[in-house]
Amino acid sequence: MDIIDHKSLSEASSAVFQLLKESIAINTFFIAKNDGTTVDVLSVENRNKILLEKGFQIDFQESY
Numbered sequence: 603m604d605i606i607d608h609k610s611l612s613e614a615s616s617a618v619f620q621l622l623k624e625s626i627a628i629n630t631f632f633i634a635k636n637d638g639t640t641v642d643v644l645s646v647e648n649r650n651k652i653l654l655e656k657g658f659q660i661d662f663q664e665s666y
Contacts, residue, residue, distance in 0.1 A: 619631050629649045643657065
């Protein structure tokens with residue numbers, strides 16, 4: 603697996619979130635990393651209500 607530069611991922615997620623906000627009426631968009639053991643939320647965009655925050659981490663088996 604290639605290592606993705608954090609700055610590049612952050613810039614790309616910002617651009618994707620902007621496009622999604624203009625196209626879809628959803629409160630929360632997020633990008634997460636899943637290594638098969640843990641799910642780490644890398645970027646989040648909440649519109650009206652905070653449902654998820656950057657840095658949230660959960661065991662993969664408990665996620666859905």
